[in-house]
Amino acid sequence: xxxxxxxxxxxxxxxxxxxxxxxxQRQIHHVRAHRDAVPASFADSISLAAxxxxxDYTAAKTRLGSIDVLIGAATLLVFTIGGLIxxxxxxxxxxxxxxxxxxxxxxxxxxxxxxxxxxxxxxLYRTFGIETRFGFNRMTxxxxxIDMVKHALIGxxxxxxxxxxxxxxxxKMGEYWWLYVWLLWFAYSLALMMIYPxxxxxxxxxxxxxxxxxxAARVARLLERCGFRSxxxxxMDGSKRSSHGNAFFTGFxxxxxxxxxxxxxxRLQPPExxxxxxxxxxxxxxxxxxxxIVLSAVISLAVLWMLGQLIERDWFYSGLGVxxxxxxxxxxLFLMVLPEFLFFVQPLIxxxxxxxxxxxxxxxTSHASAxxxxxxxxxxxxDNAATLTPDPLHSAFYDxxxxxxxxxxxxxx
Numbered sequence: 354x355x356x357x358x359x360x361x362x363x364x365x366x367x368x369x370x371x372x373x374x375x376x377x378q379r380q381i382h383h384v385r386a387h388r389d390a391v392p393a394s395f396a397d398s399i400s401l402a403a404x405x406x407x408x409d410y411t412a413a414k415t416r417l418g419s420i421d422v423l424i425g426a427a428t429l430l431v432f433t434i435g436g437l438i439x440x441x442x443x444x445x446x447x448x449x450x451x452x453x454x455x456x457x458x459x460x461x462x463x464x465x466x467x468x469x470x471x472x473x474x475x476x477l478y479r480t481f482g483i484e485t486r487f488g489f490n491r492m493t494x495x496x497x498x499i500d501m502v503k504h505a506l507i508g509x510x511x512x513x514x515x516x517x518x519x520x521x522x523x524x525k526m527g528e529y530w531w532l533y534v535w536l537l538w539f540a541y542s543l544a545l546m547m548i549y550p551x552x553x554x555x556x557x558x559x560x561x562x563x564x565x566x567x568x569a570a571r572v573a574r575l576l577e578r579c580g581f582r583s584x585x586x587x588x589m590d591g592s593k594r595s596s597h598g599n600a601f602f603t604g605f606x607x608x609x610x611x612x613x614x615x616x617x618x619x620r621l622q623p624p625e626x627x628x629x630x631x632x633x634x635x636x637x638x639x640x641x642x643x644x645x646i647v648l649s650a651v652i653s654l655a656v657l658w659m660l661g662q663l664i665e666r667d668w669f670y671s672g673l674g675v676x677x678x679x680x681x682x683x684x685x686l687f688l689m690v691l692p693e694f695l696f697f698v699q700p701l702i703x704x705x706x707x708x709x710x711x712x713x714x715x716x717x718t719s720h721a722s723a724x725x726x727x728x729x730x731x732x733x734x735x736d737n738a739a740t741l742t743p744d745p746l747h748s749a750f751y752d753x754x755x756x757x758x759x760x761x762x763x764x765x766x
Contacts, residue, residue, distance in 0.1 A: 358672030359434065362690060369696040370426045376747045377419045383744035384408040392741050392758055398731045399741070410487045410738040417483060421475055428471055429689055434674040438464065438685055442677050457520045457681030458513065464685055484595065487738060492594045503556055515541055523664075523680040531661035535654045542649075550603040550610050560587040560612070568623040572611065575627055578720055579634050583609045592616050597737050600629050602637065609637075620736055621729050628717055628726035629733075635716030641709045660687045699750050706753040714764060723764050730761060 388408040391401055431437050441463050442451070449456035480497060484490035492500075519534050526533045554560070563569050563586045572586050583602075591599065591614035599614045611630060618626065636642055663669045664683045670676070673686045717726055734741065734757050741757045748756055755763075 355434075356668050356672045358668055362433070362673060362693070365693050366426060366429065369693045370422060372696070373422045374419055376744075376750055377415045377422070379744045380415050380747040381412045383747070384411045384740050384742055387742035394758055394761065395731065395741055399735050403735050403738075404741060406487065407734075407738040407740045408742070410483070411740040411743075413483050413486070414479075417475060417479055421472075424471065424475065428468065429693070432464065432674075432689060433686065436674050437467075438682060439675050439677060442675070442679065442682060451677065452679045454517060454520045454524070457679060457684075458516055460679075460681045461516060461685055462513075489596050489738075490594075491592060491596060496594070500557060507553060507556070511545070519684075520680055523684075528661075531657035532654075535650075535657050538653060538657075539650055543646075550612075554603065558593075559590045560610075561590075562586065563588055563613070563618075566623075568618070568626055571623050571627045572630060575631060575634070575720065579631070579638060581634055581637065583611050586611045586613070588613050588615050588618055590615055600626070600633060602633050616736075617733075620732055622725075624722060624725045625729035625732070628721040628723075629729050631717035631721035632713045632726065634720070635713030636709065639709075639712055639716060641713070656687075656691065660684070663687065703750060703752055707755045710754050710760070711763060714760065718764065727761055727764050730757070730764075 385408060388405055389401075391399055391404045395404075438460075442456075442460055445456050445459045445463070449459060477497075480490055480492060481494070515537075518537055522533045522537065523530045563572075569586060576583065587610055589612050591597070596616055597614075600617055601612055603610050603612055611633075613626065617629075621629070660683065664680065667678065670678050670682065670686070673690065675682050675686060714726070717723075733739070739757065743752065743756055745756075754760070
């Protein structure tokens with residue numbers, strides 16, 4: 354039976370979906386309107402053909418993103434008000450005691466499986482359609498399938514025990530179950546950050562230590578200047594899946610690794626790689642990583658507390674299409690619906706992230722060459738076909754990094 358929550362949810366879903374589609378159209382229109390002229394600040398470094406490729410690539414990705422938005426909204430309606438969660442709960446009640454841990458686990462896993470199957474066609478088209486058309490995809494259907502199976506098995510191995518523990522805590526820890534679940538989730542997240550680089554990432558990629566040559570020497574001197582210790586510098590065979598380049602730090606504490614895509618090493622000169630790594634080091638030295646962990650912990654605690662206030666309210670279930678109350682159903686409903694209510698907070702999150710990127714750039718220029726960082730960024734924008742002319746409002750909502758023109762303008766001041 355519809356109630357006030359039903360109408361509120363529908364209003365928020367319509368508003369968020371409409372805004373997402375409107376922003377997508379703004380982005381497509383804006384990049385097309387600027388497609389035939391390279392911005393003046395990039396005219397000497399990026400060709401018109403590369404600029405047009407970036408515009409077409411951005412438009413194609415954004416159009417597919419709009420389809421994802423519509424599919425996501427329809428899927429959410431079917432699962433909630435459409436009654437699919439209730440139908441799945443009823444179906445699993447024939448195999449497991451309703452409301453029990455086994456029943457809840459089966460319900461949540463079946464929801465995740467259906468969501469994965471629904472998203473599979475657009476994922477395939479993104480990889481073998483758009484990425485292939487623009488010359489980025491190097492993944493075969495066989496490798497895609499192997500990766501998907503590996504991800505599923507790892508997800509089950511790591512996720513099912515966590516899910517069982519969460520449902521047990523929700524059922525046994527009384528009114529403050531959300532606090533115990535939060536403690537478990539926080540500890541689990543920290544442990545995963547430590548084991549991920551050493552045990553999970555090697556299941557998908559080969560990591561080759563870089564110990565000799567100009568690049569290794571430059572990175573060693575950079576780490577010494579910044580007072581940073583890591584467990585090593587590695588090159589990852591990212592080229593077997595994509596021609597996109599990247600560099601990142603992974604791990605936590607003594608398990609930190611510096612990882613460079615082989616495409617990046619092959620494309621950038623050692624001084625440019627040094628400047629890119631100086632930026633990444635800036636995130637660590639400015640405590641961005643720790644701040645992000647703390648912020649995530651605070652947000653997750655607030656979210657779990659909020660679920661704790663709703664889980665005993667019958668109107669919460671009935672308003673979202675579920676007649677049979679259970680911990681698993683509450684968890685599923687809350688996690689599926691919450692992103693719609695938080696969508697309009699996204700610009701604040703993106704703004705905070707862009708601020709940290711500027712800070713990391715400033716740190717990089719004090720420990721490496723600003724001009725080399727600019728050269729590296731220009732190459733990365735070109736190689737990854739990142740548009741130089743994003744729509745400002747779309748960028749304000751979604752971009753975790755500053756637009757290229759604004760970022761490079763600061764670096765060249």
